Amino acid sequence: MxxxxxxxxxxxxxxxxxxxxxxxxxxxxxxxxxxxxxVDMSRCTGCGDCxxxxxxxxxxxxxxxxxxxxxxxxxxxxxxxxxxxxDRDHCIYFTKGKCQICQKVCKAGAINYEQEETIRTEKFxxxxxxxxxxxxxxSKYGEYGGGRYKxxxxxxxxxxxxxxxxxxxGRLVRPSDGKPAKSVVFVQCVGSRDEVKGMAYCSKVCxxxxxxxxILLKDHFPETQSYVFYIDIRATGKNYEEFILRAQREYGVVxxxxxxxxxxxxxxxxxxxxADTLAGESVKINADLVVLASAMVPNPDARDLARxxxxxxxxxxxxxxxxxxxxxxESITRGMFIAGACTFPKDIPDSVMMGSAAAAKVCTxxxxxxxxxxxxxxEVAVDKCVGCFNCVDVCPYDAIQKDTVSGRNVxxxxxxxxxxxxxxxxxxxxxxLDVKGFTDKAIYAxxxxxxxxxxxxxxxxxxx
Amino acid sequence: xxxxDAEHVHNLSKRVKELSGDDVTHCIxxxxxSGGCTVAPDMEEIPSRIMRFIQLNxxxxxxxxxxxxxxxxxxxxxxxxxxxxxxxxxxxxxRMMCLAEGYTPKEKHIxxxxxxxxxxxxxxxxxxxxGLMVQNNMMAMTPFRDxxxxxxxxxxxxxxxxxxxxKALGEVKELFKKGQTFYKRMxxxxxx
Numbered sequence: 001m002x003x004x005x006x007x008x009x010x011x012x013x014x015x016x017x018x019x020x021x022x023x024x025x026x027x028x029x030x031x032x033x034x035x036x037x038x039v040d041m042s043r044c045t046g047c048g049d050c051x052x053x054x055x056x057x058x059x060x061x062x063x064x065x066x067x068x069x070x071x072x073x074x075x076x077x078x079x080x081x082x083x084x085x086x087d088r089d090h091c092i093y094f095t096k097g098k099c100q101i102c103q104k105v106c107k108a109g110a111i112n113y114e115q116e117e118t119i120r121t122e123k124f125x126x127x128x129x130x131x132x133x134x135x136x137x138x139s140k141y142g143e144y145g146g147g148r149y150k151x152x153x154x155x156x157x158x159x160x161x162x163x164x165x166x167x168x169x170g171r172l173v174r175p176s177d178g179k180p181a182k183s184v185v186f187v188q189c190v191g192s193r194d195e196v197k198g199m200a201y202c203s204k205v206c207x208x209x210x211x212x213x214x215i216l217l218k219d220h221f222p223e224t225q226s227y228v229f230y231i232d233i234r235a236t237g238k239n240y241e242e243f244i245l246r247a248q249r250e251y252g253v254v255x256x257x258x259x260x261x262x263x264x265x266x267x268x269x270x271x272x273x274x275a276d277t278l279a280g281e282s283v284k285i286n287a288d289l290v291v292l293a294s295a296m297v298p299n300p301d302a303r304d305l306a307r308x309x310x311x312x313x314x315x316x317x318x319x320x321x322x323x324x325x326x327x328x329x330e331s332i333t334r335g336m337f338i339a340g341a342c343t344f345p346k347d348i349p350d351s352v353m354m355g356s357a358a359a360a361k362v363c364t365x366x367x368x369x370x371x372x373x374x375x376x377x378x379e380v381a382v383d384k385c386v387g388c389f390n391c392v393d394v395c396p397y398d399a400i401q402k403d404t405v406s407g408r409n410v411x412x413x414x415x416x417x418x419x420x421x422x423x424x425x426x427x428x429x430x431x432x433l434d435v436k437g438f439t440d441k442a443i444y445a446x447x448x449x450x451x452x453x454x455x456x457x458x459x460x461x462x463x464x
Numbered sequence: 465x466x467x468x469d470a471e472h473v474h475n476l477s478k479r480v481k482e483l484s485g486d487d488v489t490h491c492i493x494x495x496x497x498s499g500g501c502t503v504a505p506d507m508e509e510i511p512s513r514i515m516r517f518i519q520l521n522x523x524x525x526x527x528x529x530x531x532x533x534x535x536x537x538x539x540x541x542x543x544x545x546x547x548x549x550x551x552x553x554x555x556x557x558x559r560m561m562c563l564a565e566g567y568t569p570k571e572k573h574i575x576x577x578x579x580x581x582x583x584x585x586x587x588x589x590x591x592x593x594x595g596l597m598v599q600n601n602m603m604a605m606t607p608f609r610d611x612x613x614x615x616x617x618x619x620x621x622x623x624x625x626x627x628x629x630x631k632a633l634g635e636v637k638e639l640f641k642k643g644q645t646f647y648k649r650m651x652x653x654x655x656x
Binding site for chain 2: 182183224225227245248249252254256257276278279280281282283284285286
């Protein structure tokens with residue numbers, strides 16, 4: 001991140017949002033909303049004085065609600081750029097009109113409450129969409145406490161907890177009373193592989209990160225005992241299976257093959273009820289901490305973004321590639337690439353691979369002087385076009401524009417955008433639009449061929 | 465319901481490892497042992513499940529299973545285990561533990577036969593077939609079982625009428641002494 005922020009060819013736009021994309025490959029007009037940071041980036045030295053003096057405390061998003069942050073904050077300690085932002089919804093000055101402590105303590109004079117949102121539109125040649133994922137909301141699982149039990153946390157919360165710079169300073173504690181946790185139960189597939197309450201798919205990363213966390217717990221806190229409830233262990237990467245075996249054998253993590261049915265909170269320790277189908281026995285464990293491996297799901301705004309960018313998405317909201325095996329990083333819109341977990345749950349190696357592939361695809365695209373396009377494109381017979389522009393409405397790729405030829409309004413196909421779907425050809429009232437190689441005339445000929453009477457055959461029947 | 469607690473969950477597997485040298489935590493529950501087991505089709509529990517009982521410290525279930533006694537030590541499981549666990553040896557250890565801990569063997573007749581067989585080895589250094597047959601029938605309260613086969617067996621000289629001793633009986637006795645001390649220590653030491 002830091003490296004990319006210093007690179008001469010990379011401009012990092014943080015706290016900004018793409019609000020509109022027009023155009024086509026090589027000519028995307030992207031409108032970006034730059035939200036007001038309230039901190040002058042050119043002046044801020046990143047000293048952090050304001051972060052400690054701000055009196056407004058808010059649950060920290062980065063710490064998954066386990067800790068607090070101030071109203072002026074950096075999303076996380078290593079955030080790039082090293083410049084804080086004022087959360088105007090919680091800032092005392094913005095909500096009540098008084099305070100301004102950050103302005104007083106800032107030696108660089110970087111605080112600027114008057115900053116306003118700016119909108120800029122720029123041209124880009126290609127777009128890579130790598131918007132990532134969100135976590136499944138565990139409140140849908142009432143039998144696991146539905147988020148009401150403080151000691152039932154998600155894997156990401158545990159990750160924050162064992163971070164030395166995290167909300168508990170790297171101590172493994174029960175969030176309810178702050179006592180050290182000795183017995184930890186991990187529950188896999190919370191929201192994954194559940195067609196009734198969650199998602200039918202496997203989230204892919206949980207098996208491995210759970211094993212990693214269980215190993216880390218034993219390493220850092222040798223007195224802890226971890227139990228993992230699983231349906232199947234899916235460890236299909238380089239050295240993954242060995243890693244799971246290490247957790248079981250060297251670190252004594254107890255793997256139980258079954259799904260947890262219920263978590264009960266009688267007051268002191270949580271009671272976890274599950275089963276081990278390998279032993280054919282129901283199991284009860286008294287646990288200090290229960291860690292749920294919640295499913296990876298698409299971002300809540302993934303569909304809106306997809307509609308704006310003209311990227312198709314599946315029933316979950318994950319972005320669709322042209323071909324899952326042969327063109328995994330290309331979206332159906334030319335010049336628009338997709339990478340990472342916005343396409344489907346995947347782990348870090350897969351995301352890195354996909355990101356590199358998308359970048360390489362962009363390089364290939366830019367390196368060529370000319371673009372090759374599929375010959376299967378729509379074509380307007382200008383003399384027949386009556387200028388009704390029904391085609392403009394039906395084109396899913398915005399590939400048809402209004403044009404004027406010798407004073408007449410006619411449709412024009414942008415060849416780089418057209419995918420040859422044929423929607424326009426079937427809609428055109430005057431028969432002016434055809435997909436090359438699939439003209440109405442040719443299709444009619446093909447259809448009528450089998451029905452044309454064969455003379456010889458008919459004679460044969462007549463003779464019989 | 466099985467209640468697991470952090471203090472004891474690895475006890476049984478550790479004990480089995482101490483006694484047999486085999487780490488049952490390495491079992492990945494693939495079921496290859498059970499698939500090839502000659503007696504498993506007639507058992508309630510299959511060998512892989514016994515391994516699971518050990519992994520989860522289910523002492524009672526492991527030591528009182530009939531599988532432990534019915535195992536014929538054919539070693540098919542041991543030969544095929546992808547994790548290299550000597551399953552037949554583990555079964556043997558479980559039999560010893562069952563007796564040392566004072567559990568009643570699930571298969572009494574098999575236990576009695578084993579007892580007589582071992583006693584016979586101790587006495588003669590080899591099996592005295594006729595004696596074993598008679599004693600076993602007596603203990604099982606079926607004195608005349610298979611008696612009709614005796615003339616044919618004797619006629620074909622399959623077994624002898626009188627017992628034979630091996631030459632190096634002293635060495636055999638020495639072996640038994642070693643075994644006894646091991647077994648006694650096992651009883652005295654105890655574990656939870």
